[in-house]
Amino acid sequence: MTAEALICSDRDLYLPQPATVVSKTVLTATETLFEIRLDSGEELKHMPGQFVEVTVPGVGEAPISVSSSPDRKDGFELVVRRAGRVTSAMHDRRCGEKLGIRGPFGTHYPVDGVMRGRDIVFIAGGIGLAPLRSAIHWVLNHRQDYGKVTVLYGTKSPAERLFLDELSDWSCRPDVTFMETVDRADANWKGNVGVITKLIPTAGIDAARTVVAACGPPIMYKFVIVSLYAIDVMDESIYVSLERRMKCGIGKCGHCQINGLYACTDGPVFNHADILRVQEAI
Amino acid sequence: MSPKKLSLPTMNDWVAALIREHRVFGPQAKGDRFAYDLLGCAADLRLDHDVTILPPRKYLMPPTEVLITFTRSGKFESVMEGEPLVLFGVHPYDVAAIAQMDRYFTQDHADSHYLARRKKVTIVACDVQSASENVFAACMGTATVPDGFDVLLTLVGETYVVESRTAAGDALLALAGVLEDADAVSLGRREQLWMDAQKLLRRQNLRCRVEDLPGLLDRSYEHPAWRQKSELCFSCGSCVMVCPSCFCFDVQDEVGWDLVSGERRRQWDGCLLTQFACVAGGHNFRRLREERYRHRFYRKGKYLHDRCGFVACVGCGRCAAACTSGIASPVALYNSLLEDQ
Structure with a gap:
């Protein structure tokens, strides 16, 4: 193997961090807002538009966009629609129960870049x-x-x-x-x-x-x-x-490909000029 | 280490010695075909195999492997699987595919699970002695390989030329005892064999160069061949499962019998399978067979090329052999795209 191949292989990007459901607020018949804190006490350090992979242990993982601002320091919020196996199991979690969190992943709306002043x-x-x-x-x-x-x-x-x-x-x-x-x-x-x-x-x-x-x-x-x-x-x-089936979050599993782009690493937030000629995008 | 000579009896003794010291996996007869498996004795090794049913990828990225363990109360632990092993008799095109996997799983984000396995694998490559009917490795530049192995074996007449490239290779070769340097005649015959391999491993003939493929695909998105061929597709995924350079996977949780703890596993998945691009709620971003069939060729021939710098096809021909409908052959597909250019 090349030396390049040996670098930074120790960190397991598939390992979720333990987290706790702090509160649940029912928003509609199918959507519930979850307030979540990482058990480490650390901030998520996301940017608007990024997503996390949420684990319900024993059920699986699902990609969910973060719904709260990075300004919010005590935990973060996710809106979860009861749509599949994992999200249904999330809805059944009670306050105080455990989840796993990986991420944040992906690109964000450029609130700190070209959006400023506009x-x-x-x-x-x-x-x-x-x-x-x-x-x-x-x-x-x-x-x-x-x-x-x-x-x-x-x-x-x-x-x-x-x-x-x-x-x-x-x-x-x-x-x-x-x-x-x-x-x-x-x-x-x-x-x-x-x-x-x-x-x-x-x-x-x-x-x-x-x-x-x-x-x-x-x-x-x-x-x-x-x-x-x-x-x-x-x-x-x-x-x-753009929503796709982001399974790994790190551009390896292939599920979220949009032609040559990965929704998980090149997206989910795309500039429209970059996807104009990407046939599978929109 | 300079190339050495290895007579057939010495070769046999060396393999036997390796089997005593290491877990050695090599091609063996399986019915009328060949498959990689654990070697119990040197006589089972078939270096004259044309191609194996599955590529040695199964040892670097097994059909299913554990990523983490968890408890339902929210404890997660990494599991790094992988024990030292020797892959013996790997054909050059499969060596090339492993080099592609190395690149894929280390670029941008290093996949620690892949690397944990990969670092424990020593590769003894072997130049091809008989060609399978679907092979087109010479068209893909993988009939021979200059690197990517620890040891390279080449049968020249009644003797092997053996060359170690790494410390791990040297250590394996030390078990063969003291070896003579390969003479000029043997080395010349090896050169000739490498040249001949360019003809031998072209049983199917791609009518363009491998470096032309990304451009060809760039011009062919709406080509009628995608629909025509995919109309016969069963979406069975056989082409993907036998491919040495298909790396896509799914991840699933399995709860243990105690209903408290469990394992998160990843397993082979393939973009030809119906559910591959499905999201929660049921929307399928590649609902049509045509879209899935086309995506596979684009991912391998263009997207991975643009991202990682290689065309993810090494010309082994396994997909063509595995496909029930006879539509998986990359050579036939690319040549039909070329016809209308």
């Missing part, structure tokens, strides 16, 4: 608000570092809206433009109805000054990007987060 437009579709919330909190905590801040949020129905208190807080803040819509209203819904792209032309976006941070299902990106092009937002100013 107008920020957050576009969240459904559970896409969970990863974006980390960046939104960060930007609002460091409000003076950014220009105009806009949050656009779309869900299928009012029942799927997450973080109702925060939505109402953002809509009241004078330094945030908050707009939301639902695909299908219910009897009590008085707000916008329709797809999220409808909000884009009326949001007062100054394309030249703006960086867009989007998170939602692939179908949302297809339409959102067309709407952003229509108001002259450049590909280089659009960041999206």
Whole structure:
């Protein structure tokens, strides 16, 4: 073996750190917010948009985006949708019970880079608000570092809206433009109805000054990007987060490949200019 | 160490001595084919094998291996498996594939589990004596290899030329006793054999150079061959499982009988299998056979090349032999892409 091969082989990147469920808050019928602390007492040291691999011992591991801001020092938050085996088992964990955490992994929204000084437009579709919330909190905590801040949020129905208190807080803040819509209203819904792209032309976006941070299902990106092009937002100013089956988190297992890119190490947050010609991306 | 001569009886004694001292795995007859297995006696070693059913990858990345142990109450411990072993009689194309694995598992993030095993493996390579019908190693530049082994054996007439390249190789060769230096005639015959290997290991002929493959794939994403061939695909994953340069894996937890402790294992997985790109909730990012079939060739012929600098195919032909539908041959696929260029 080459000398190069022998370096830094001692650290086991597959070994989870023990962690504890501190609190659970039910957000919707399928989503619960978990507050988690590493048993080592250390901070997670993540950036907005990064994910962790959560272990439910005996059930398995699942990649979950971190939902709290790095500013938050006592533990971190994850929004978990009951979707598969591991996430269902997570929902069954009680406060005080143990999980394993690996990570944080992957790229992040450039809140510390090109987003600084620019107008920020957050576009969240459904559970896409969970990863974006980390960046939104960060930007609002460091409000003076950014220009105009806009949050656009779309869900299928009012029942799927997450973080109702925060939505109402953002809509009241004078330094945030908050707009939301639902695909299908219910009897009590008085707000916008329709797809999220409808909000884009009326949001007062100054394309030249703006960086867009989007998170939602692939179908949302297809339409959102067309709407952003229509108001002259450049590909280089659009960041999206792509979901895949990130199993190992370190670019080895092959599951999260998007053509030649790994969602776990090259992503999950991609600049749209970098994935324009990547056929499997969106 | 300079190349030595090893007569056939000495060779036999050396293998016997190695078997007494080490765990030695080499190609042996298995029905009418060959497979790597633990050697019980020197006579079982078949250096005249054409190709083995599975590559020696199974000793570096076993079909299933433990990564960690856990308790359900949240204690996690690393498990580094791997015991010293000698891989004996490894063909050059498989040596090349192991070098690719080394690169893959050390680049960017070192995989400590792979390395724990790899560091304990000594490789005795052996130049090919008979070619399998699907081999195209000469097209992929792996008919012979200049390095990547501890010891290289080459049969020239009635004698072996043996060359050690590492301290581990020297230690193995010390068990053969005092050996004569290889003479100029033997070394000349070895050179000739290496040249002949370029013809011998071209039973299937790729009609472009290996370095042209990434560019060929760049131009072929929408080629009709992907659909035509994949229509016959059973998504069985045989091509992946027998491949020396397929490294993808899945990870699963297994709870022990006590229902308290357990093991987290990784096992071979393959991008041809239906569930490979499925996420929770059921969405499959490569739902179509065509997408999976194409992805495998792109990963091997382009993506890994762009990332790690090698085309992840060494021309062993195992995939072509394993495929029930006869669609896995890289040579046939690449040549059909070339036809319409």
